[in-house]
Amino acid sequence: MTGQKTNDRSSRRRLAAVSSLVMVIALGLGGCRTDRDDVARWSNTVQGPKKLVAVLTHDKYPIDLRVEAALTLVRMKPRGGRRVGIQGTDEQPGLVTALSQLPPTRRAAIVTRLVPALEAEIARPAAPTKPGQPAPADTTIPYKDAAFALLVHENGALIAEDKLKQRLRQALANWSSTNFAQRMDDSSQTFGLEQVLRELKADGVRKLPDLIQPNAAKIDRMSDLIADLGDPSTRARASQKLVAVAQNTASEEWLQQKTPLLQRLNTESKLKPTPEKFREQLKQYQEEELIRIFSSMKRVGGPPAVDFLLRFAQDKGHSDKRRAAALAALQGNLDRNAASHADGVLTIASAADTPDQVRDVALQRVGEFPRAMVVDRLYALFKDPNWKVRWVAGELVLKMSDSGQLAEFFDRIGSSSDGMSMAEPLGYGLTIASMKGPQPAVEIVQSRLDSGPAGARLTALGYYYHAGTPADLTRLEAVKSDKTKVPECREDAKDCEWKCDVTTNGARETKDIKTVGDFYEYCVKPALEKRQPQSPSKPAPN
Numbered sequence: 001m002t003g004q005k006t007n008d009r010s011s012r013r014r015l016a017a018v019s020s021l022v023m024v025i026a027l028g029l030g031g032c033r034t035d036r037d038d039v040a041r042w043s044n045t046v047q048g049p050k051k052l053v054a055v056l057t058h059d060k061y062p063i064d065l066r067v068e069a070a071l072t073l074v075r076m077k078p079r080g081g082r083r084v085g086i087q088g089t090d091e092q093p094g095l096v097t098a099l100s101q102l103p104p105t106r107r108a109a110i111v112t113r114l115v116p117a118l119e120a121e122i123a124r125p126a127a128p129t130k131p132g133q134p135a136p137a138d139t140t141i142p143y144k145d146a147a148f149a150l151l152v153h154e155n156g157a158l159i160a161e162d163k164l165k166q167r168l169r170q171a172l173a174n175w176s177s178t179n180f181a182q183r184m185d186d187s188s189q190t191f192g193l194e195q196v197l198r199e200l201k202a203d204g205v206r207k208l209p210d211l212i213q214p215n216a217a218k219i220d221r222m223s224d225l226i227a228d229l230g231d232p233s234t235r236a237r238a239s240q241k242l243v244a245v246a247q248n249t250a251s252e253e254w255l256q257q258k259t260p261l262l263q264r265l266n267t268e269s270k271l272k273p274t275p276e277k278f279r280e281q282l283k284q285y286q287e288e289e290l291i292r293i294f295s296s297m298k299r300v301g302g303p304p305a306v307d308f309l310l311r312f313a314q315d316k317g318h319s320d321k322r323r324a325a326a327l328a329a330l331q332g333n334l335d336r337n338a339a340s341h342a343d344g345v346l347t348i349a350s351a352a353d354t355p356d357q358v359r360d361v362a363l364q365r366v367g368e369f370p371r372a373m374v375v376d377r378l379y380a381l382f383k384d385p386n387w388k389v390r391w392v393a394g395e396l397v398l399k400m401s402d403s404g405q406l407a408e409f410f411d412r413i414g415s416s417s418d419g420m421s422m423a424e425p426l427g428y429g430l431t432i433a434s435m436k437g438p439q440p441a442v443e444i445v446q447s448r449l450d451s452g453p454a455g456a457r458l459t460a461l462g463y464y465y466h467a468g469t470p471a472d473l474t475r476l477e478a479v480k481s482d483k484t485k486v487p488e489c490r491e492d493a494k495d496c497e498w499k500c501d502v503t504t505n506g507a508r509e510t511k512d513i514k515t516v517g518d519f520y521e522y523c524v525k526p527a528l529e530k531r532q533p534q535s536p537s538k539p540a541p542n
Contacts, residue, residue, distance in 0.1 A: 043075065111158065235301065320355045
């Protein structure tokens with residue numbers, strides 16, 4: 001049986017050799033008769049790729065015919081989902097491999113003529129779409145794929161002249177900025193549009209800002225590519241274009257323009273909203289589109305986008321969600337050294353009528369500035385009647401500080417703890433427990449336990465709640481007799497309370513916390529007792 005298989009393989013190899021010999025002889029004998037009609041016909045035959053490669057690679061054929069063979073390989077229809085004319089198969093080389101096997105001088109003679117032909121086909125306008133009909137196939141794609149393959153094969157070794165490479169790069173860049181939305185989604189490509197642009201880098205996306213227009217498709221994808229690949233000038237133009245789109249989207253004219261579309265969608269869905277509900281639908285649609293534009297602004301950045309987003313967030317006429325989204329889009333785009341930017345977000349954060357949803361995001365942006373530029377304004381928020389505002393501002397101050405600035409924080413929170421909720425000192429304590437700096441944080445904490453305002457002592461106990469161990473109980477036991485009252489929650493305060501659950505004789509009981517001693521006895525002490533015994537609190541590593 002083994003001998004039989006060996007004979008079969010030998011027979012197949014001899015047959016393949018004879019077939020190849022016959023092909024070469026046939027082409028050799030008929031070389032003078034091979035013309036463009038033959039080349040065109042071979043594109044649809046089984047052996048066509050092999051015959052076309054033979055014409056392409058043999059010097060006996062006129063150079064124009066060899067170039068035509070190359071173009072025919074390019075335009076061949078895919079076989080089995082693969083552009084065999086360009087890519088070849090495991091058994092048969094395609095255009096790229098065939099060119100790579102030619103000596104440089106012979107290859108250059110063909111490539112010099114092939115590049116202008118590819119260039120012309122890549123620039124060919126798309127066929128018009130007939131009303132009610134799907135868009136016709138994009139006939140430029142095979143030529144674009146071939147051009148890209150030539151450019152990237154072995155780092156561009158197939159094209160010796162830099163001028164020819166630049167011509168193809170420019171042709172591909174122009175192609176990418178034409179019918180961008182359709183070509184981005186065209187699955188017939190061997191090399192997707194995004195892959196092409198990432199190879200071209202800044203050259204590829206230079207024209208994309210011109211496509212960022214109101215109601216344009218795939219603004220988000222264009223923005224992503226510009227953000228990743230664009231040079232400063234391209235990003236600046238994209239930033240300006242995005243502002244124009246956002247202004248249009250936020251306008252009343254945009255709502256009027258989209259009214260027929262939404263009415264049609266409601267009809268198709270058999271929905272009959274009241275005029276008030278329809279207006280809400282329109283506003284929600286507008287909000288969703290606007291937030292998408294804000295996301296693109298966040299990616300691209302740039303002074304035009306930043307200035308627009310700051311103004312938008314400051315405008316109290318916009319909804320809370322829209323203002324918060326504008327502030328979120330500023331993340332990473334604010335100029336850390338621009339006092340006007342810091343003042344803009346601090347003004348929003350400190351305004352008494354700023355909604356919590358907006359204030360929280362504004363304070364996140366404040367945290368992006370140097371501590372010295374914003375810390376005094378943050379400390380000023382400690383006087384806000386809303387305890388949550390002080391809490392968020394206090395946490396931000398701690399995160400911007402090191403242990404060398406911790407004493408200052410204790411002084412401030414001690415003098416501004418009216419209406420404090422129990423969540424505040426516990427939250428501060430957790431942040432302090434991870435603080436680094438020139439002095440061990442625990443040393444400052446210990447110095448605030450025995451005297452001073454209640455807010456500072458409660459914060460010190462909050463540290464032990466998170467970082468203390470059973471070994472600290474002896475040191476803290478004296479706090480049990482501290483009768484200093486904890487701050488009282490304001491009557492209109494939300495979520496403000498002083499309560500802890502304790503377990504006595506197996507039964508859980510909620511204790512009202514009235515004094516600093518109560519806070520230690522019912523909240524901090526049980527937390528320490530549950531932990532594994534360790535050495536007393538030591539300075540955290542710096």
